[in-house]
Amino acid sequence: MVSKTEETQLNRLENQVDNGGGGAWEYLCLVRKLKVRRSEKVLKHGLSILNDPKKRSALGPEEWTLYEQVAIAAMDCQCLDVAKDCIKVLMKKFPESKRVGRLNGMLLEAKGSWAEAEKAYSSLLEDSPLDQVIHKRRISMAKAQGNISEAIELLNKYLEIFMADHEAWRELAELHVSLQMYKQAAFCYEELILSQPTVPLYHLAYADVLYTLGGLENLQTAQKYYASTIDLTGGKNTRALFGICLCTSAIAQVSKGRNKEDKESPELQSLAATALEKDYKQRAADKLDLLTRALRSLKN
């Protein structure tokens, strides 16, 4: 994930390049390092460098990395001829390269010829069965074709080997959620929390899934995870605050008939409600009415 300083630096460079100041190459390098997806800008500025033979030769051996970056950006913006030209140049320079083969596969994907792309990827995989990027491209192909269950199957097989890849776990969790397989999604989010316990995003997502699953135990756990999100973000996460209020009212509803167990933190809901009202007053004062009405209906 991109840190705040890197983000500000990226935005500053972007503004600088957009308004005609130099620094296009630094911007492109930063985009490549942070793996951000700014395909239009990359395409525009990358092409401006590549079409100028003086600037191109000034790059030296980095020229080929730029070709690759521009090719991928072009595919993202559906400028397939630009992409094809770049890939042709690369193929001339590196005829037997796996990286260029991968680009070819991506081009086929972008054109929509799934079967040929699949064939290209399988042949690349035969040569190097442990290439993570090609596995991931196959999974994203399945996902793009709408075949989510196959994507899940492929992703599971990938994770059997590369089980420490937390990005893959995140993708799997989102795929499960899209298919409403919440129990499996909960498992994936647990993996994410295990690998990066201080990232509040995962706690929040986990709490969401648990709340959706329902049931007293899950609701109580969800409330705890919303609380941990609040703790990790210093109370600024609106979604977590809402989550607390919803959880408490849901727990109250579910345990209506049973003995009221001692709530561990009875004040949490009122505190969350107060924090929410304060936040709304600051940022969206016209919606404060809606909020108070909603909170009141929750309390009943």
Add this chain to the structure above:
Amino acid sequence: MAEDLVLDTAIRDWVLIPLSVVMVLIGILRYFVSKLMRSSQVPDPKIVKEGQVIVRARNLRAAANFIPPKSFRSRRVYFSNEENGLLFVPKGQAQNAQAQMFSDPNMAMDMMKKNLSMIIPQTLTFAWVNFFFSGFVAAKIPFPLTQRFRSMLQNGIDLSTVDVSYVSSRSWYFLNLFGLRGLFSLILGEENATDDTQRMMQMSGFGFDPSKQCATCYCAATIFCASDFCAAWVPDSYRNFSQCFSQDHQSLGAEKDGLDIVQHEWALPKFEHRAEAVLRKLTM
């Protein structure tokens, strides 16, 4: 008898500097040759998987208190149960790692190539130094030394009354051998093949410091390296193998033991109280 010998500046011009320059050039040459000769290693899927399993198990141990107890327990069983747990290694296989190292021909070839690329230039340079630069005093060490160092440092000089601080060019050669490592990592970047000292240390087992190495090298550098080379097959170079093997079976067992020991103490209820405190501060 501590008399001051005046050393000719010609010694500096024609011995010390050329020797250093030659060693730097040989180091660079070796770096490029090793780069050319390096065969690309195809990583073994089982090894990669084991490495990833270890990372996952380690994460589980580290952050166990962040997930609900039930999930932790089910994961622990998944990793360490007797039949098909990922970390479970039946006793017979645990000693396999070493045997596997020898039986794999690729690995053996690689090791031999790396060792040879180190031994041959060292031997040649040492012989060259001995042939051309022996029999005179080359430099003066700035601090006084005891008489025990005489045999080590003054090998070509046959006068027993010369102060031990005056050394022969052989010691300059060894000084360069160990000292140019820093220079090489500056010029050639990390991971350069000229990291002789590290490899020598690993070859004789961990914790063998270079100074002792230095003394033995003096006696018979070539012979030492040759015998070391044979002895090196057994407790071998962890760094080289760590590139091929991410872990061997022993660390799987270690992870399993670590996991078995972990006591799960769910940290989330504490977070509720902390969240309360945070909100209270926020809404004040």
